[in-house]
Amino acid sequence: MQLNKPGGWPQRFGPVLAFVAGAGNVLAFAPYGLWPLQILSLCLLCWLLLGSERVRHSALLGWMYGFGWLLFGTCWLYISLHDYGALPAVITVIAVAGLALFLAGLMAAATGMATALRTRWRCSPAVFLLLIVPALFMLAEWTRAWIFTGFPWLSSGYAHNAGPLAGYAPLVGVYGIGLIAAVIAGVLTLLPQHRRLGWLAALLFITGALLQQVSWTTPQGQPILVRLLQANVPQEMKFNPERVPDTLIQYHDMITAAPADLIVTPETALPLLLGQLPEDYLPRLAGFAQSTGSQLLVGVPVNDSPQHYTNSVIGIGGQPYRYDKHHLVPFGEFIPFGFRWFIDLMQMPLGDFSRGDLQQAALPVKDQWVLPNICYEDLFGEEIAAQLNGRAAQTTMLLNVSNIAWFGNSIALPQHLQISQMRSLETGRPMLRATNTGATAVIDQRGRVVSQLTPLSLGTLEASVQGYTGKTPYILLGNWLALAIAGVMLLAACLRPQSLPK
Numbered sequence: 001m002q003l004n005k006p007g008g009w010p011q012r013f014g015p016v017l018a019f020v021a022g023a024g025n026v027l028a029f030a031p032y033g034l035w036p037l038q039i040l041s042l043c044l045l046c047w048l049l050l051g052s053e054r055v056r057h058s059a060l061l062g063w064m065y066g067f068g069w070l071l072f073g074t075c076w077l078y079i080s081l082h083d084y085g086a087l088p089a090v091i092t093v094i095a096v097a098g099l100a101l102f103l104a105g106l107m108a109a110a111t112g113m114a115t116a117l118r119t120r121w122r123c124s125p126a127v128f129l130l131l132i133v134p135a136l137f138m139l140a141e142w143t144r145a146w147i148f149t150g151f152p153w154l155s156s157g158y159a160h161n162a163g164p165l166a167g168y169a170p171l172v173g174v175y176g177i178g179l180i181a182a183v184i185a186g187v188l189t190l191l192p193q194h195r196r197l198g199w200l201a202a203l204l205f206i207t208g209a210l211l212q213q214v215s216w217t218t219p220q221g222q223p224i225l226v227r228l229l230q231a232n233v234p235q236e237m238k239f240n241p242e243r244v245p246d247t248l249i250q251y252h253d254m255i256t257a258a259p260a261d262l263i264v265t266p267e268t269a270l271p272l273l274l275g276q277l278p279e280d281y282l283p284r285l286a287g288f289a290q291s292t293g294s295q296l297l298v299g300v301p302v303n304d305s306p307q308h309y310t311n312s313v314i315g316i317g318g319q320p321y322r323y324d325k326h327h328l329v330p331f332g333e334f335i336p337f338g339f340r341w342f343i344d345l346m347q348m349p350l351g352d353f354s355r356g357d358l359q360q361a362a363l364p365v366k367d368q369w370v371l372p373n374i375c376y377e378d379l380f381g382e383e384i385a386a387q388l389n390g391r392a393a394q395t396t397m398l399l400n401v402s403n404i405a406w407f408g409n410s411i412a413l414p415q416h417l418q419i420s421q422m423r424s425l426e427t428g429r430p431m432l433r434a435t436n437t438g439a440t441a442v443i444d445q446r447g448r449v450v451s452q453l454t455p456l457s458l459g460t461l462e463a464s465v466q467g468y469t470g471k472t473p474y475i476l477l478g479n480w481l482a483l484a485i486a487g488v489m490l491l492a493a494c495l496r497p498q499s500l501p502k
Helices: 014-028 036-050 055-073 077-084 089-121 125-144 156-160 164-190 195-211 244-255 281-292 340-344 375-379 381-388 412-427 473-477 480-495
Strands: 218-230 262-264 295-305 308-316 321-324 363-365 368-374 397-402 431-435 441-443 449-452 459-469
Touching: 014 036, 014 055, 014 156, 036 055, 036 089, 036 125, 036 156, 036 164, 055 089, 077 089, 089 125, 089 480, 125 156, 125 164, 125 195, 125 480, 156 164, 156 412, 164 195, 164 381, 164 412, 164 473, 164 480, 218 244, 218 368, 218 441, 244 281, 244 295, 281 295, 281 308, 295 321, 295 363, 295 368, 295 397, 308 368, 368 375, 368 381, 368 459, 375 381, 375 397, 375 412, 381 412, 381 473, 397 412, 397 459, 412 431, 412 441, 412 449, 412 473, 441 459, 449 459, 473 480
Parallel strands: 218 262, 218 431, 262 295, 368 397, 397 431
Antiparallel strands: 218 459, 295 308, 308 321, 363 368, 431 441, 441 449
């Protein structure tokens, strides 16, 4: 592949090619797992950017790439808004496409700025593709993780959780992996003209594979027996008042079916406020826990007052415990300012939850310490790292409780599982997952799924899980190391624009 020349057909049809490349990038993620496509799609974007001399055109290329990527990667949002929210189909399509187009604007800013810096600093193609583009690409992804409370779903590093680049996760996290993947894409784009650069891509792959052999954490205490419940309650029935009594009975029976060191229900498994439960419900569960030596973690919304309620898990048996969700989902758990009209169009049991504290204690279970996170929270690795440096420093295993039945039998389920796998890689700790419809699973400290229930099935996953202790570099530094590397790359491009081959 020759370097793209300005004014040719790639420039005229570049936005279409960029959109196709972004859409194809989705195949790199779960459930497809074709991780090389993530790098190859970036190669096509890099090639198009080489032939683009105008900032606006480069921004359009990035915008279309990000739009195709996010539109097809998160199209499952249609299910929650239309099928369960009763939003008209046309408005739903506009909403889903609008969100993807809006978030893709960050990629547009990155590619437009890259071309502006290339012109201003008079950079060679190598400096442009190996320093400027990867650094700004990573910064765009990182920004998407926090702006407007963040939506880091499908960050590019997740595609590599089972590839050779996964070894970098304990060092630089998911955004650092995305940065490294972008550097490799730049190398491959330049390879026809600069074959000697091939060693860089090979070195990055080999180093990642070798890093996978490093054990950053060590076993702690004795394994515990866990039971993870998947009740498979249909979303359209979950909050139906006529179905609630059956749901309460179902979870009672699943919990008390057998003892275990830790028994976990999904998020909001009990679809009533804590104060609305039958008076004898929790005492009966407590009696089972005490008589069998089991520790229960039950998902239920907790109302501290008529104006203050939280999405929580509560501990039953052993010492009292409560974890309140702190990173809430816009439109699902809180209503952003000015969007009440949008919520009123839907028929969902939505409300404004109160936020829990970021720093909350882990739950002791025999020799282990279990730190919960609720659904969307495990997208934010830097927050989990901060918890492991704070009140929950003794944590030996992570726990995600979720209900993403809102998205049906879609690719959202395996994508969320892949996100949890990355958290295990970053922290060197196993992740337990208890979900309503899937994916209920046990992930080991190396990010491997060791057992899993079939999605959209009723069942209980029983497993013996070993906890791990110690701090990976990512726990200590969070995203700061990846951000520092991106900053150094931009500084190097500015100060020594001719330091790499022309």
